[in-house]
Amino acid sequence: MSTIAPEAVAGGRTRLAGLLVVPATLFVALMLIGPLAILFRYSLNKFVPGQFMVDALVIENYIKFFTDGYYLNVLIRTVRVSVICTLACLVMGFPLAYVLARTQSRFKNLMVIAVVLPLFVGNAVRAAGWMTIFGSKGAFNASLMALGLIDQPLEIMYTENAVLIGIIAVNLPFMVLTLQSVIEGIPRNVEEAAFSLGAGPAAMFRRVLWPLALPGTLAGTILTFILAMNAYATPVLLGGPKFQMMGPLVYGQFAQQNNWPFGGAISFILMTSTILLTMGAHLIVQGRYRSNGPAA
Numbered sequence: 001m002s003t004i005a006p007e008a009v010a011g012g013r014t015r016l017a018g019l020l021v022v023p024a025t026l027f028v029a030l031m032l033i034g035p036l037a038i039l040f041r042y043s044l045n046k047f048v049p050g051q052f053m054v055d056a057l058v059i060e061n062y063i064k065f066f067t068d069g070y071y072l073n074v075l076i077r078t079v080r081v082s083v084i085c086t087l088a089c090l091v092m093g094f095p096l097a098y099v100l101a102r103t104q105s106r107f108k109n110l111m112v113i114a115v116v117l118p119l120f121v122g123n124a125v126r127a128a129g130w131m132t133i134f135g136s137k138g139a140f141n142a143s144l145m146a147l148g149l150i151d152q153p154l155e156i157m158y159t160e161n162a163v164l165i166g167i168i169a170v171n172l173p174f175m176v177l178t179l180q181s182v183i184e185g186i187p188r189n190v191e192e193a194a195f196s197l198g199a200g201p202a203a204m205f206r207r208v209l210w211p212l213a214l215p216g217t218l219a220g221t222i223l224t225f226i227l228a229m230n231a232y233a234t235p236v237l238l239g240g241p242k243f244q245m246m247g248p249l250v251y252g253q254f255a256q257q258n259n260w261p262f263g264g265a266i267s268f269i270l271m272t273s274t275i276l277l278t279m280g281a282h283l284i285v286q287g288r289y290r291s292n293g294p295a296a
Helices: 006-043 060-067 069-102 108-120 123-134 139-146 160-184 188-196 201-229 233-239 246-256 260-292
Strands: none
Touching (some): 006 260, 069 108, 069 201, 069 246, 069 260, 108 160, 123 160, 123 233, 160 201, 201 260, 233 246, 246 260
């Protein structure tokens, strides 16, 4: 009776897995590259009111964006809001993720469900919920006025602060779940060894936990940053018409102004800015991680 070498079995499984992945990969590639190619081609056309767009090969839509202070301010505001939201999610999410990863409580599953539960609610619904809280007659202002802390309602709605709170609430579960999986992969005895050598909690975090969790932390920050850069429902509902970010700006050019060439250009500027910023952050952190090492 002949036997099959383990190497042959492993090779067969690898080839089978590769074949199974091909259809999904091709589908995703076509559905992504195809629309992007069409969008980029549209961005090089000219917009003529009354004629929709005229075929051309010009970059005037990109020049218009970078020479108009209004659009540059929208891009800067989007980056600023995304950075603040990402840092806030990291600061609030790391302690919670650590507790979820290290706790042995029988209520751990309930805690995880509490973190995941907001993901079952759409962004528009959650933003509408914040509107009922932050409105001039909302629960927050009503509570403060009932306690006698304020005489007039605070202007929270349609401000940057409202948008920040809304986006943080949307993105925080993604950060927590990413960090939890990373921390669970770090052996607990590494932390115990640091404590046994006389390190305090702060030193253990700085010299052991943080370096080991840094690659996964980077993945979580990139994910939340991308989500914030492309936010739409939250800025529209909580920021109002005067608070513009790149996502709503793209929609406005396509759906309201019917300026598809300029909308395509804004879309590519948003995508390129997001990619460059995330790649830059990744390279900087990766360089420091490799030079210092996980135990530096």
